[in-house]
Amino acid sequence: MTSQPEYGHRTGRGLDVLALVCLILIACSLRPAASSLGPVLSEVQGAYTLVEWQTGLLTALPGLIFAICGFIAVPVLKKIGLFSSLVMTCVLIAVGVGARVLVDNWVGFAGLTVVALAGMSIGNVILPVYVKTRFPDRASLGATAFTVSLGLGAMFPAFLTAPITGHFDNWRVGLGVWALVPACALVTWIILKLARSVPNLDQPAQDTHEADPPRRHIFTSSKARYMAMFFGLQSVNAYVQFGWLPQIYRDAGIDPVLAGLMLTVVTLGGIPGGFLAPQIIMRNILPRFFLVTFSVSAVCGYLGLLLVPTTVPVLWAILLGYGGFAFPAALALITGRTKDVSITARTSAFVQSSGYVLAAIGPLAVGGLLGLSGGWSVPLWFMICVAALMGVTGYLAATPGTVDDELETAGPRGGASGTCGGTAGLRGGMPGQK
Known part of the structure; x- marks a missing residue:
């Protein structure tokens, strides 16, 4: 039927x-x-x-x-x-x-x-x-x-x-x-x-919402800025691992197939992370504690690669995989730390766009450091610092309160521009939005 x-x-x-x-x-x-x-x-x-x-x-x-x-x-x-x-x-x-x-x-x-x-x-x-x-x-x-x-x-x-x-x-x-x-x-x-069976967004169910009150730019919210930094730093981890992790293992003397398998172990963490991390954030189950554990796990994984990469290579991959739970947690923070749908959309655009700018710098920096130093010690120390900062910004982003509250406290000031405010035209086409 x-x-x-x-x-x-x-x-x-x-x-x-x-x-x-x-x-x-x-x-x-x-x-x-x-x-x-x-x-x-x-x-x-x-x-x-x-x-x-x-x-x-x-x-x-x-x-x-x-x-x-x-x-x-x-x-x-x-x-x-x-x-x-x-x-x-x-x-x-x-x-x-x-x-x-x-x-x-x-x-x-x-x-x-x-x-x-x-x-x-x-x-x-x-x-x-x-x-x-x-x-x-x-x-x-x-x-x-x-x-x-x-x-x-x-x-x-x-x-x-x-x-x-x-x-x-x-x-x-x-x-x-x-x-x-x-x-x-x-x-x-x-x-x-x-x-x-494809939805037609040109036929919204309701488009009777009242005009949104003026809002300050999302950037004025410190929580949104911490969320953007957290998102960017976890993305640096992810894309450095995608691009460089097998090569790190191979340069340490590990077989190419086994090196690729280590990246598989890391990415495998995206499956349980996709189930568990959003629940931690949305149900408010010690979110700051868990975000810090993701950071500590990543730091330990990079230290293992730095000091004894071939001793227990799968352990370092597992630790980095658990650190990768930060990605679904970062996405869940966007929803969990906003209330109004328009603020959620603006926060999502700001966090992801600005966060990926930071993510783009990371792998390029690793390549540059590798070329300058001629080995993996300096790049891995750099990634240890990135992972540690991820924990700090994640802790601050997950503090109680919402972006909406910070914007209201700051007071209204002429809406947002650019991508951060460019989703308003879709609001009538999203289910459950008034």
Whole structure:
């Protein structure tokens, strides 16, 4: 039995399963372009004769592109709609991942990597809108599927890229195979559209909300700034690990496949983290304590890599994986430390966009420090400092109170501009919003 809910799309058991499969496939497409590169970074370096700054730039691209496209994703959604936005996401990822392995120069490889990352970053912002509108009565199911699928999309490329490369004796096959995931997502998304089961955001259920009162810019909230720093620092950890961790293990003398497996262990933490970390924040279960433990765990993991990388390599990977629980916790803080929907949207745009700017600097800095020092000691001390600061900012971000309270205390002052205020036009199209 099917029904026609408020956004003009058909629902029913079969269609809902197809919609969930589509969500999983698209979410799984939002990480492989980044997490598949680390296990074959040495081969890519050799193929294009890269120097350290070029390799560092490749590992910094995810954070940089995510920061830039965080500002344009919502205007794209408002301009071309939900269906076309996610078509764009899938096409950009598939073309970027598939075509970058066919070029013979570094500029082309980097440029097509940017294409894939642009699709990923737009999907990062827009896919939660699909979750809200397509699963309004099963928000927990949709949110969990989204978060866990992000973890799977990071884990499987980290685990399988090196074995696939070894099997075919060709790193281009190991990287290019991941274009199949967004291609399958695109086919499923089109089928869902043909079945008239894609929400139409041009037909909001209600648009009777009163005009929002003037608000100060989100930047004036100290909590929002701490959240942005926490988000950025945990992203530095994540993208340094995606780009450099297998190489750190390989330079210590570990087999390439085992080095890739260590990154898999780290990314595997995204699955339990996707379940547990949001509960810690949303249910207020000692959030500051747990955020500090994520930081301490990451510090210990980096110390292990610095002092005895080959003694118990899996232990250091496990510690870094637990430190990675900070990512879903950072996303949950955006919701848990805001009340009004418009403040949530503005805070999300500010935290993610500014946080990814910081994330872009980290891997580039690691590459530069590696080139200057000629070894991993200085870069790893740098990451120890990053992990420690992550704990400090996480503790401050998780203190009681909300961004809304801080903005009200500061008093009204002419609304926000740019991306931070650019989501208001979508409010009528989000379920449950008045």
